[in-house]
Amino acid sequence: MAEPALEAVGLRRRFPHPSGDVEVLRGLELRVAAGELVTVSGRSGSGKSALLALLCGFDSPDSGSVLLDGVPIAGAPPWHTCAVLPQALGLANELTIAENVALPLRLRSDIPKPSAKDIHARVSDLLEELGIGDLGERYPLEVSFGQQQRVALARAVSGRPRVLLTDEPTAHLDAGSTPRVLRLLRRCAEEGAAVIVATHDDEVHRIADRRVRLLDGVLS
């Protein structure tokens, strides 16, 4: 495999529980190369979301480390480096859908800011591609949860992140929308992102370069 873009080394994470602490991740190892799409399966409660939270720096492991391009992360990296589509979506409800998707492009400070015309074009293309091209001027709470989920995916990918982490990205979609989301995830990998998808959906596993399973706190 090529040098990993994202690497998890010996991740351990324990959570308090009324009947005693539960160690959800027990020395987990994962390496994902740039351009690779990896799906993570595992029963409900096995720790998929907990793993994604560690990989994007929202949470810290009890021991072990997460490396991006060989460098340990300290807190959450910027969106253009590592973007996340969490199950809770995390859209800004006071911004329109188009403004939400434009955020990573507007906030990026490491390169010259794209022009308003380029931002508009990127946002429109993504919304169109995901079948929600007519919703840009609405607010997140004025559309369905499945539509919000696609908005959150568009926002995650708009800044062309090096690493894309998505949690159940097809969970609330109708049959017509799933292929659109799968095509976009695949394209992100083909454009060079390391893509990790936690999912129960066999349709998503079918587009993966590699599938790993989370069981008893480790991947196999």
Ligand SMILES: Nc1ncnc2c1ncn2[C@@H]1O[C@H](COP(=O)(O)OP(=O)(O)OP(=O)(O)O)[C@@H](O)[C@H]1O
């Ligand atoms: N912040 C937390 N505090 C306490 N327990 C937690 C916390 N986060 C996760 N857990 C526990 O860790 C375990 C794994 O949860 P997680 O949400 O990662 O599972 P999952 O595999 O993503 O499940 P699902 O497929 O249902 O989304 C669960 O037992 C959960 O209760």
